[in-house]
Amino acid sequence: MNQPQAVQRADASSNTDLPQLYRMMRRIRTFEERVGELFVRGQSAGSMLHLSIGEESAAAGVCAAMREGDTFTTHHRGHGIFLARGADPNRMMAEIGGKEAGYCHGKGGSMHIADMGLGHLGANAIVGGGIPAVVGAGLAARHKKSGAISAAFFGDGATGQGILYESMNMAALWSLPCLFVCINNQYGMGTRIDQATANPRLHERAQAFGLTAETVDGLDVEAVAEAGRRLVDGVRAGKPAFLVIDCYRFYGHARKDKSPYRDPVEEEVGRAKDPVAFARAALIDRKLLAETALDTMDAEVAAEMDATIDFTVAQHEPPLSSMFRDVYAPEEPEPEPVRTRIDRILARA
Amino acid sequence: MALQELTYRDALRKALADAMTENPDVVIIGEEVGRYGGAYAVTKDLIKEFGPERVIDTPISEPAIVGAAVGAALAGLRPVAELMYVDFIGMTMDQLANQAAKIRYMFGGQIGVPMVLRTQGGTGRSAGAQHSQSLEAYVMHTPGLRLAMPATVADAYHLLRQALTKPDPVVFIEHKALYTLKETVDLDAPVPEWGKVAVRRQGRDLVIVTYSRQVHYAMEAAKQLAAQGIEATVIDLRTLNPLDFDTIRTEVEKTGRAMVVSEGVMTAGVAAELSARISEECFDFLEDPVIRVAGEDIPISVSTVLETGSVPGPQLIFETAMKLMAGRVAA
Numbered sequence: 226m227n228q229p230q231a232v233q234r235a236d237a238s239s240n241t242d243l244p245q246l247y248r249m250m251r252r253i254r255t256f257e258e259r260v261g262e263l264f265v266r267g268q269s270a271g272s273m274l275h276l277s278i279g280e281e282s283a284a285a286g287v288c289a290a291m292r293e294g295d296t297f298t299t300h301h302r303g304h305g306i307f308l309a310r311g312a313d314p315n316r317m318m319a320e321i322g323g324k325e326a327g328y329c330h331g332k333g334g335s336m337h338i339a340d341m342g343l344g345h346l347g348a349n350a351i352v353g354g355g356i357p358a359v360v361g362a363g364l365a366a367r368h369k370k371s372g373a374i375s376a377a378f379f380g381d382g383a384t385g386q387g388i389l390y391e392s393m394n395m396a397a398l399w400s401l402p403c404l405f406v407c408i409n410n411q412y413g414m415g416t417r418i419d420q421a422t423a424n425p426r427l428h429e430r431a432q433a434f435g436l437t438a439e440t441v442d443g444l445d446v447e448a449v450a451e452a453g454r455r456l457v458d459g460v461r462a463g464k465p466a467f468l469v470i471d472c473y474r475f476y477g478h479a480r481k482d483k484s485p486y487r488d489p490v491e492e493e494v495g496r497a498k499d500p501v502a503f504a505r506a507a508l509i510d511r512k513l514l515a516e517t518a519l520d521t522m523d524a525e526v527a528a529e530m531d532a533t534i535d536f537t538v539a540q541h542e543p544p545l546s547s548m549f550r551d552v553y554a555p556e557e558p559e560p561e562p563v564r565t566r567i568d569r570i571l572a573r574a
Numbered sequence: 575m576a577l578q579e580l581t582y583r584d585a586l587r588k589a590l591a592d593a594m595t596e597n598p599d600v601v602i603i604g605e606e607v608g609r610y611g612g613a614y615a616v617t618k619d620l621i622k623e624f625g626p627e628r629v630i631d632t633p634i635s636e637p638a639i640v641g642a643a644v645g646a647a648l649a650g651l652r653p654v655a656e657l658m659y660v661d662f663i664g665m666t667m668d669q670l671a672n673q674a675a676k677i678r679y680m681f682g683g684q685i686g687v688p689m690v691l692r693t694q695g696g697t698g699r700s701a702g703a704q705h706s707q708s709l710e711a712y713v714m715h716t717p718g719l720r721l722a723m724p725a726t727v728a729d730a731y732h733l734l735r736q737a738l739t740k741p742d743p744v745v746f747i748e749h750k751a752l753y754t755l756k757e758t759v760d761l762d763a764p765v766p767e768w769g770k771v772a773v774r775r776q777g778r779d780l781v782i783v784t785y786s787r788q789v790h791y792a793m794e795a796a797k798q799l800a801a802q803g804i805e806a807t808v809i810d811l812r813t814l815n816p817l818d819f820d821t822i823r824t825e826v827e828k829t830g831r832a833m834v835v836s837e838g839v840m841t842a843g844v845a846a847e848l849s850a851r852i853s854e855e856c857f858d859f860l861e862d863p864v865i866r867v868a869g870e871d872i873p874i875s876v877s878t879v880l881e882t883g884s885v886p887g888p889q890l891i892f893e894t895a896m897k898l899m900a901g902r903v904a905a
């Protein structure tokens with residue numbers, strides 16, 4: 226199980242999810258491009274925007290194997306994963322713009338989007354921070370006999386964090402329905418994976434803990450979906466698993482990073498491994514969709530994602546008073562504002 | 575006498591470079607400190623000058639970064655560990671609070687842990703709840719750890735150089751909004767003593783005690799106050815441990831009024847400690863309650879409106895001082 230596997234396709238021309246997988250990947254790519262535009266237009270809340278361009282197959286492929294009721298957490302580069310789990314791109318973009326209409330009312334932003342309704346237990350700006358939650362969600366699923374699984378999505382950089390190993394050990398020890406998804410885009414900021422670990426065969430670590438583990442080439446979304454399906458079936462049966470998706474981070478770490486630490490030739494080779502273009506070519510090649518049909522699909526997606534910007538720009542900022550909301554549960558009193566306290570004290574002095 | 579224009583970032587970099595040139599045992603260890611040059615470019619090009627043996631890029635493993643610095647210090651190096659954001663300090667708290675801070679004491683004074691933990695905190699970049707905090711109280715609450723928080727370019731240089739000569743662990747917290755601060759400095763001028771506050775402005779009506787970025791906000795507020803006929807003393811703590819309380823006491827006793835300003839949250843924060851201490855020690859001299867102006871008791875939002883609204887700025891400091899002084903100064 227530890228070698229990247231070629232996918233066996235039962236029938237190349239029919240019964241395939243490739244059109245849907247392609248559409249999802251196109252939506253993710255276009256959404257991320259619009260996030261970049263939002264920043265350029267000065268409409269994003271800050272510049273800590275991490276785009277998942279080049280890794281769309283991980284989100285689209287793995288999420289295709291998940292179902293309603295499943296839960297998941299993501300890292301800071303999680304827009305695509307959430308879209309693939311059914312997010313409303315308008316509310317996502319509004320959150321990235323720091324607007325009241327966003328998923329978290331402008332409090333979270335790009336790195337902290339969540340939606341409990343869709344099973345999204347939260348994006349995280351702490352590398353590795355969201356991983357152990359899936360152990361707890363796995364425990365809960367088993368306790369409640371819900372049949373749900375819980376998936377943690379994280380980057381290769383998170384394999385440096387001890388908490389990943391503590392979590393995998395617990396999941397294996399207790400046979401929990403947990404899936405650990407490592408999106409290996411080869412870099413954690415400016416550090417290439419081989420500069421951060423002596424053994425870059427990351428799935429071997431999971432195997433050491435007793436998890437089912439494999440590595441799949443992210444160029445081929447069907448391969449990712451296939452691996453996802455296989456592993457998710459096992460996970461649902463209480464066999465926790467670890468999936469590495471090999472891909473390449475096409476652009477900088479965050480919006481302002483131009484990756485000067487990368488070799489331009491390496492970048493060119495990396496960007497040539499484009500899962501969206503690869504799927505598009507396969508669709509045409511296998512006569513699943515004609516080029517004109519794909520053009521139409523792309524145009525629809527572009528219109529959908531263009532609208533997220535218009536939507537976001539039109540939204541208002543959260544009201545100042547909302548800052549005291551949701552520190553505690555709504556039935557609890559809000560913290561006293563500093564100004565109120567000062568006035569109260571000085572009125573009596 | 576060599577006057578030069580320097581940014582806060584460049585001063586920090588120069589302090590590291592000068593210390594590394596002087597002492598071959600100084601090593602830097604942290605995420606992205608080498609090839610990338612530091613997330614906020616403080617260690618830019620140091621790897622070219624001193625090599626990867628001394629400017630060490632690590633995996634994303636904060637507890638082990640701090641722990642390795644502890645061990646390196648025990649074994650004779652002078653490590654500067656870098657935490658990219660102070661928000662990650664919780665992950666390292668065992669190594670910092672149970673190891674670095676206690677080794678000298680637990681082991682009966684046999685050995686100290688002469689390391690520096692450089693990090694940065696504060697608001698100003700829409701970086702959200704996990705990348706914008708001011709967590710200096712965690713450090714100040716831990717006996718055994720020294721704590722420096724420079725507000726000026728000169729202090730960025732001198733405090734870091736001095737931290738690298740101290741026998742005990744120093745947590746050195748920069749402010750992310752100050753990296754581009756540019757000032758004309760004379761680094762050859764007499765060096766202010768470690769552990770002493772700086773009185774940045776002398777007034778007769780009230781004392782504003784603060785540190786880090788809020789020093790600049792307090793100075794702005796003091797200017798506005800002066801236009802209203804109120805003269806404020808502004809004290810920049812520079813180091814929070816050691817704390818130069820003698821100077822604070824002397825200044826507060828001169829005016830009889832004190833405000834403490836901190837970007838960290840109000841409750842159980844640095845401002846709480848300082849205001850308690852002033853209230854206890856200067857009780858007979860105080861005309862009014864010691865007032866805290868601090869961050870709201872809430873997390874930081876990514877929305878710029880909420881972010882700036884949740885921490886003190888010049889306006890809040892000014893307004894609070896005006897209220898404190900209302901009807902109390904002879905016009």
Ligand SMILES: Cc1ncc(C[n+]2csc(CCOP(=O)(O)OP(=O)(O)O)c2C)c(N)n1
Nearest residue numbers: 302350351352380381382383412413414662
């Ligand atoms: C605990 C922690 N350490 C460091 C950082 C700073 N940081 C943010 S993203 C990142 C790189 C993460 O790399 P990876 O996990 O591979 O995810 P990618 O960015 O490649 O998607 C780093 C070091 C952080 N946010 N949290």
Ligand SMILES: [Mg+2]
Nearest residue numbers: 380381412413
């Ligand atoms: Mg990565």
